[in-house]
Amino acid sequence: MLRRRLPHAQPLTPRLARLRDRLAVHRPLVDERGDPLVWASVAVVLAPDPDAVLLIRRAERVGDPWSGHMALPGGRRDPTEPDLLATAIRETAEEVGLELRSGHLLGSLDDVVPRTPSLPPIAVRPYVFALPGRPELILNHEVAGVRWAPLDLLLHPGTHHTVRAEIRGESREFPAYRLDDAVVWGLTERVLSSLLRQLGS
DSSP, X not given: OOOEEOXXXXXXXXXXXXXXXXXXXXXXXXXXXXXXXEEEXXXXXXXXXXXXXXXXXXXXXTTXXXXXXXXXXXXXXXXXXXXXXXXHHHHHHHHHOEEOOGGGEEEEOOOBOOOOTTSOOEEEEEEEEEOSSOOOOOOOTTEEEEEEEEHHHHHSGGGEEEEEEEETTEEEEEEEEEETTEEEEHHHHHHHHHHHHHHHO
């Protein structure tokens, strides 16, 4: 597996520096429910010119409830890993060939758990990273495509809408971000909304 190594420390844009400072004092809401949960983590990777977040489009796979969805790099924790941060770093390297380092980490956001009964009982912990630039990415078979979504576009009131999706034969509305030909909803929408609240706080 080829991986792009990036320098440890880097100057941040003013907005990302403010985000770093806010996350330094933010105490994430951690899911401590007694229900059995499968733990996973995602990497919220930010880069400048302009400030943007890395999104992936998951490959179409039979049996995958998130098949074809817009998402963040990440996945389920391996029992051998020391923590969920290690999971986010490993999954990002595997999925897009990007090797994140501790110097890129800004902090973590609140845990997210699916609200839809048809989805697996997965709890997701998002970790926020900032890069000095946008590296070349090497996608594996799990990723059909990538895009950098500008934060200004995500923060624009006209980007956040509701979408209708059919879950277990029932049509329901969900909050979503519309990015040209892409729709970001579900777990990823909730993670991005948590990120944007920190940016706007």
